[in-house]
Amino acid sequence: MTTPLLIFNSEGIYCEQADVYLDPWRPVDKAIITHGHSDHSKWGHKSYITHHDNVPIIRHRLGEINVSGKNYNETFKVNGVTFSLHPAGHIIGSSQVRVEYKGEVWVFSGDYKVENDGISTPFEPIKCDAFITECTFGLPAFNWIPQQEVYSSINQWWSENKSEKKTSVLFGYSLGKAQRLLSALNPEIGKIYTHGAIENMTEVLRPIVEFPKTHLITRETTKQELLGNIVLAPPSAHGSPWIRKMVPYETGSASGWMAFRGARRRRAIDKGFVLSDHCDWNGLLTAIEATGASKIITTHGYTDTFSRYLREQGYNALTEKTQYEGELAELDANKEIENQKERTDNE
Amino acid sequence: MKHFAKLIQALDSTNKTNAKVKALTEYFETANDQDKVWTIAILSHRRPPRPVNTTLLREWATELANIPLWLFEESYHIVGDLAETIALIIPTQNKSSDKSLTTFLEDMILLKPKSEADKKAYLFSNWSKLNYYERFVFTKLITGGFRIGVSQKLMTRALSKATGIDEDILAYKLMGNWDPKTISFKQLILEENESDYLSKPYPFYLAYAVENKVSDLGIASDYLFEHKWDGIRGQIIIRKNEVYVWSRGEELVTDKYPEFQAYINQIPNGTVIDGEILPWIDGQIGTFNDLQTRIGRKTVSKRLLAKVPVMLKAYDLLEWENNDIRSLPFIERRKLLASLFDSVKTKNIPLQLSTVYNFDKWENATRERTKSRELKSEGLMIKRKDSSYQIGRKKGDWWKWKVAPLTIDAVLTYAMRGHGRRSNLFTDYTFGLWDNDHKELVTFAKAYSGLTDAEFRKVDAWIKKNTLERFGPVRSVTPELVFEIAFEGIALSKRHKSGVATRFPRILRWRMDKKIEEANSLEDLKELL
Numbered sequence: 001m002t003t004p005l006l007i008f009n010s011e012g013i014y015c016e017q018a019d020v021y022l023d024p025w026r027p028v029d030k031a032i033i034t035h036g037h038s039d040h041s042k043w044g045h046k047s048y049i050t051h052h053d054n055v056p057i058i059r060h061r062l063g064e065i066n067v068s069g070k071n072y073n074e075t076f077k078v079n080g081v082t083f084s085l086h087p088a089g090h091i092i093g094s095s096q097v098r099v100e101y102k103g104e105v106w107v108f109s110g111d112y113k114v115e116n117d118g119i120s121t122p123f124e125p126i127k128c129d130a131f132i133t134e135c136t137f138g139l140p141a142f143n144w145i146p147q148q149e150v151y152s153s154i155n156q157w158w159s160e161n162k163s164e165k166k167t168s169v170l171f172g173y174s175l176g177k178a179q180r181l182l183s184a185l186n187p188e189i190g191k192i193y194t195h196g197a198i199e200n201m202t203e204v205l206r207p208i209v210e211f212p213k214t215h216l217i218t219r220e221t222t223k224q225e226l227l228g229n230i231v232l233a234p235p236s237a238h239g240s241p242w243i244r245k246m247v248p249y250e251t252g253s254a255s256g257w258m259a260f261r262g263a264r265r266r267r268a269i270d271k272g273f274v275l276s277d278h279c280d281w282n283g284l285l286t287a288i289e290a291t292g293a294s295k296i297i298t299t300h301g302y303t304d305t306f307s308r309y310l311r312e313q314g315y316n317a318l319t320e321k322t323q324y325e326g327e328l329a330e331l332d333a334n335k336e337i338e339n340q341k342e343r344t345d346n347e
Numbered sequence: 348m349k350h351f352a353k354l355i356q357a358l359d360s361t362n363k364t365n366a367k368v369k370a371l372t373e374y375f376e377t378a379n380d381q382d383k384v385w386t387i388a389i390l391s392h393r394r395p396p397r398p399v400n401t402t403l404l405r406e407w408a409t410e411l412a413n414i415p416l417w418l419f420e421e422s423y424h425i426v427g428d429l430a431e432t433i434a435l436i437i438p439t440q441n442k443s444s445d446k447s448l449t450t451f452l453e454d455m456i457l458l459k460p461k462s463e464a465d466k467k468a469y470l471f472s473n474w475s476k477l478n479y480y481e482r483f484v485f486t487k488l489i490t491g492g493f494r495i496g497v498s499q500k501l502m503t504r505a506l507s508k509a510t511g512i513d514e515d516i517l518a519y520k521l522m523g524n525w526d527p528k529t530i531s532f533k534q535l536i537l538e539e540n541e542s543d544y545l546s547k548p549y550p551f552y553l554a555y556a557v558e559n560k561v562s563d564l565g566i567a568s569d570y571l572f573e574h575k576w577d578g579i580r581g582q583i584i585i586r587k588n589e590v591y592v593w594s595r596g597e598e599l600v601t602d603k604y605p606e607f608q609a610y611i612n613q614i615p616n617g618t619v620i621d622g623e624i625l626p627w628i629d630g631q632i633g634t635f636n637d638l639q640t641r642i643g644r645k646t647v648s649k650r651l652l653a654k655v656p657v658m659l660k661a662y663d664l665l666e667w668e669n670n671d672i673r674s675l676p677f678i679e680r681r682k683l684l685a686s687l688f689d690s691v692k693t694k695n696i697p698l699q700l701s702t703v704y705n706f707d708k709w710e711n712a713t714r715e716r717t718k719s720r721e722l723k724s725e726g727l728m729i730k731r732k733d734s735s736y737q738i739g740r741k742k743g744d745w746w747k748w749k750v751a752p753l754t755i756d757a758v759l760t761y762a763m764r765g766h767g768r769r770s771n772l773f774t775d776y777t778f779g780l781w782d783n784d785h786k787e788l789v790t791f792a793k794a795y796s797g798l799t800d801a802e803f804r805k806v807d808a809w810i811k812k813n814t815l816e817r818f819g820p821v822r823s824v825t826p827e828l829v830f831e832i833a834f835e836g837i838a839l840s841k842r843h844k845s846g847v848a849t850r851f852p853r854i855l856r857w858r859m860d861k862k863i864e865e866a867n868s869l870e871d872l873k874e875l876l
Contacts, residue, residue: 140414141422141435145479259435261359262427262770266800268362305421312415 005081005099005106006132008320013108013132015099018081021045022097022108025323032083034110035094036061036175039325049076051085053208054093057175060204072121088112089123090277091176092205098126107291108132111324113276114283115147117180119209125290132297133288134324136278137256138306144256144280150273151184157252157271158189162228167249171269174198174234176277179205181232181254187212193226195233195242223247238267256280288315300324348477350378351386351448352484359495367497371505380532381449387535388527390502391597392492395452395528398459399466399489401429407467411474412436424763424820427770430490434483437474444476455489456528494767500739510536515550515738523547524599548582548593549619549665549673550738554728554745561748562709564729571677571732572704572712574724575747576660577635577836577850578625579642583659584666585610585618592624602646606657609696614687617669621736622661622701628654632723635850636838658697661688662728665736673736680736712748719750725835726750752833753875754855755780755867758788759828762810763821765795773810773822774803776854778832780845781868788826789869791845792834797854806857829861830854837875845869847876 007014012024012031021028027044034040034050036057041050043062050058052069059065070076072095075084085095090111097108107128116122154170161168172178174197182202185192192214194202199216215221217231226246237243238251256276257263264272278301279287288296288310296317298307303319310317357370375383388394409419414436426432458469470489477485487493503521507514517536523546525535557564564570580595590610592601601607604624614620626633626641637655641647664684665673672680681703688700706712716727726749734744757778765774775795779788798806806828813825833855840848847869 139422139425140412140418141426141432143435143439145439260426260770261431262766262768264360265362265768266772270361270363272360302421302425305418309415309418 005101005104005130006108008322013322015081015101017101018078018083018099020078020081020083022099023110023324030078032085032097033058034088034097034108035091037091037111037173039323040110049083051093051095054095056204056207057093057201060201061175086126087121087124089114089116089120092120092179092208094120096126098128104129106130106132107293109134109287111136111278112287113279114287115144117147117183117277119179119183123287125287128291128293130295130297131288131291131293132299132320133284134278135284135298135301135303135306137276137280138284138298138302138309140281142256142259142280143282144276145274147184147275150254150275154181154184154252154254154273155186155189157250157273158185158230161250162190165227165248167223167226167228167246168230169237169243169246169249169251170230170232171235171238171251171253172232172255174201177254177275178202178232178234179209179211180275180277182211182214183209185212185230190229191215193217193221193229193231195231195237197234198232217245221245238269348444348446348448348451348481348485350374351382352481354378354386355484355487355493355495356480358497362496364501367501368505368508371497371502372508375506375509379447379449382447384527384530384532384535385448385452387502387506387521389488389493390497391499391521393525393527394488394492395456396459397489397491398455399470401490403463403466404429404433404470404486404490407470408433408437408474411471412438420819425771427764427766430483430486433474433486434479437482439479439482440475441478442476443478443481444473451485451488452527506536512536518550518738519547522550522597523593545586545589546584546591546599548584548591548597549621549671549736551580551582551595551621552737552745553595553740554730554747555740555742557729557746557748561712561729564746567706567709567712569731569733570706570729571681572706572715573662573701573728573730574719574722575726575728575749576623576625576632576701577723577725578623578638578657578660581622581624581659582665583607583610583620583622585614586616588612588616594624603641603644604657605647605652606697607659610698613691613694613696614698615668617666618687619664619666620659620661620684620698621663621665622659624657625660626655627658627697628656634723634838635836636840636848656697658699660699660701662701663736675735676733677730677736678732716748716750749835752835752855753837753849754831754833755872755875756829756858756861756865757791757832758826758863758866759806759824759830760788760790760826761821761823762806769803772803772807774798774807776806776830778830778852779826780872781866782845785864785868789845791843791847791869791872792832792849792852794830794832794852794854797833798857802857826863829858829863829866831856831858837872839876845872847872 003016011021011026011028013022020030022032023034023040024031025042029046031045032049036054041058048065048067055067055069070085072085072087075082082100084098086098088094088096088110090113096110099106105128107126111134112123114123158168172181178198179202194214194216202211231246250270252271253269254273254275256278258272259274294316296310296315298319299322307317307319354374358367405419409416423432458466473485474482503514503517507517582593584591588611590607592604592607594600626637640655661684664680667683719726729746729748731744757780759776760779761777762773763775765772777790777793780791782789810824814822816823832852834849834852836850838848
């Protein structure tokens with residue numbers, strides 16, 4: 001038996017023929033990066049290849065790195081292996097990676113969602129022989145409600161807080177979720193304030209997508225001017241001294257985990273909104289079916305359960321260990337602290 | 348149902364007491380009367396019996412969701428709540444039902460004796476008719492109580508705000524045996540009706556634990572001291588030649604303890620005694636384990652009655668000669684209790700007096716407390732001499748001062764995911780002690796509490812990385828973590844593999860400084876016997 005086109009080793013997902021890694025978690029020579037979240041784009045690789053919308057994001061996060069940007073569907077060859085990036089719909093600039101060699105096609109999903117969020121290029125299924133998929137929410141208990149309904153309940157919550165003269169504090173990951181929320185908020189209700197981490201990341205993305213006006217919270221910002229308005233903050237700000245400025249406030253969190261009553265109560269959030277940049281159960285199943293792949297490798301999430309179900313459906317499915325975290329950062333606020341660059345400006 | 352589902356959602360989506368009271372008050376001001384009665388019943392754990400068992404619920408929900416049963420079970424262990432899992436996996440329709448809460452509950456009561464086919468049809472039709480949250484509430488009504496952080500006290504406060512009736516009076520009205528099927532809101536809450544009060548107990552007065560130094564409580568001679576007996580707190584009512592026995596959980600347990608029927612004609616009508624129900628075997632107080640054999644039974648066999656008879660250690664007198672005497676000073680109530688006891692002590696009824704002590708100095712109290720384990724008490728109760736008998740857990744007049752728990756260092760061996768706010772986290776642990784010369788770890792206790800949320804998160808992450816085997820929801824883990832386990836008592840037991848049963852085991856702390864070789868052995872545990 002020959003070596004599979006992609007293998008999982010201690011550095012990351014590896015294409016031996018091309019000597020290229022996909023989203024490696026340890027420093028390597030050549031890395032193809034699916035998107036800008038910190039568990040997928042690590043510091044220290046000699047060269048980076050990624051979608052050109054992701055270039056400013058990882059430059060913002062990782063500093064001056066040797067990176068080349070590609071368009072979706074643009075093919076490039078390394079040692080005879082053909083690579084191309086395809087939209088994953090997860091966040092702005094997120095890609096799936098297609099790898100082809102001697103007629104065999106593998107696709108690595110990175111993180112993805114099938115619902116079109118209006119700010120990232122929508123997911124496109126790619127035909128392949130083997131599909132490496134995340135399954136952060138790979139349980140039938142996860143069934144997202146249409147995003148427009150979630151958006152209107154967020155805006156309604158904001159209006160209600162405003163009428164009670166309270167500040168709304170809405171938590172979401174500073175890259176991706178925050179911008180999605182920003183595009184969903186109704187600026188007619190009030191002003192939108194931001195935590196520094198979110199303000200900076202949004203600034204980076206403004207040339208790519210148009211967002212409503214935001215106001216950075218600084219030392220000079222007063223409690224009084226915040227009243228009735230909304231503050232977008234990363235989950236790590238929950239319970240920090242920074243948030244005391246918002247008193248009196250109501251907290252909300254937008255995450256797939258908010259589907260579970262226990263998750264919201266555990267984090268002591270007043271209001272949970274079920275909104276995720278990952279696929280729900282049916283999203284995963286339809287995406288996988290659309291690839292036409294018979295071999296499925298699950299990487300992070302409820303991997304064992306999900307791959308067992310896939311095997312029962314006739315797929316050749318197995319699980320490989322990786323260091324990707326999916327939406328865990330939003331479940332456990334401390335995770336985001338690891339992302340040093342993001343927590344700077346507001347202290 | 349819409350209205351009730353909205354109430355539950357409001358209660359469930361806030362951690363703030365004021366917001367909960369507000370939501371409940373608004374509900375009590377606007378809901379229809381019969382729905383209010385049912386809401387009070389449900390929030391005070393008086394739901395109708397479960398019409399469908401959970402095995403069938405799982406099977407049918409799985410069928411409707413078109414997934415295999417094992418996948419349902421996996422999901423359930425992660426979600427941590429059966430009704431929530433069912434509501435989540437069933438495909439959502441954007442529908443809603445106009446039927447009232449009362450209608451739903453009446454339907455559920457009628458459903459109980461029906462055939463499986465009828466039950467299935469009923470569930471399928473409702474599951475498909477309700478939106479996500481209503482479906483969750485509907486399924487919750489079938490499976491069990493709502494644990495949404497609404498205590499009876501909180502509900503009573505809201506009811507008081509909505510009706511203008513005093514909280515304490517309402518607390519009294521809501522006690523005891525009333526049936527939401529037959530009682531109206533007017534009868535339950537608004538009317539004064541003497542005959543309803545025949546079986547009604549008084550709300551129990553509960554003590555807070557002494558937090559710092561006991562001498563911080565002030566002058567020792569302001570208090571009476573007695574042992575804190577380790578049984579079931581109970582109230583025995585003798586009115587109109589009937590005896591009623593209530594447990595602290597506000598459960599009428601008269602039939603479980605027929606011994607107390609002997610009070611009729613011996614203790615005068617119009618008497619209510621507060622005390623501890625204790626096993627009394629061969630002239631000695633038995634262990635809590637002995638009592639456990641009685642707690643679970645609805646009716647008791649002659650054999651068990653002879654093997655583990657019970658008696659009441661009387662603490663307090665709440666009603667005397669048909670008068671509510673709770674506002675008298677404790678010392679006066681105790682005098683009346685003592686004279687009552689004197690008048691019946693030769694009559695061979697299962698009643699004893701819990702001895703009270705006067706101490707001039709805290710040192711003397713400390714000395715008495717050291718005798719606790721030997722006397723089979725949990726420690727001392729400290730009650731202000733001039734205290735009235737209050738409602739619920741109130742700070743200030745009554746204190747419990749338990750002896751330090753027994754402790755042992757044990758190794759984490761198995762873990763399961765928790766429920767409620769701990770869903771999806773491994774928080775239910777099994778612990779082992781060494782046996783056979785430190786060659787084998789034998790399970791001795793399970794514990795679910797004692798760590799902080801942050802510690803639970805750490806242990807959870809560790810468990811996920813150190814799983815050896817999975818047995819359904821249970822994972823065995825690499826023996827590596829040592830925890831100090833505290834427990835209240837210990838007794839020999841044939842039912843446990845270790846041969847020993849511990850009472851109320853919980854985690855005292857994570858001993859990160861200890862290696863598993865340093866954990867204790869089963870022999871060490873048995874030495875505590």
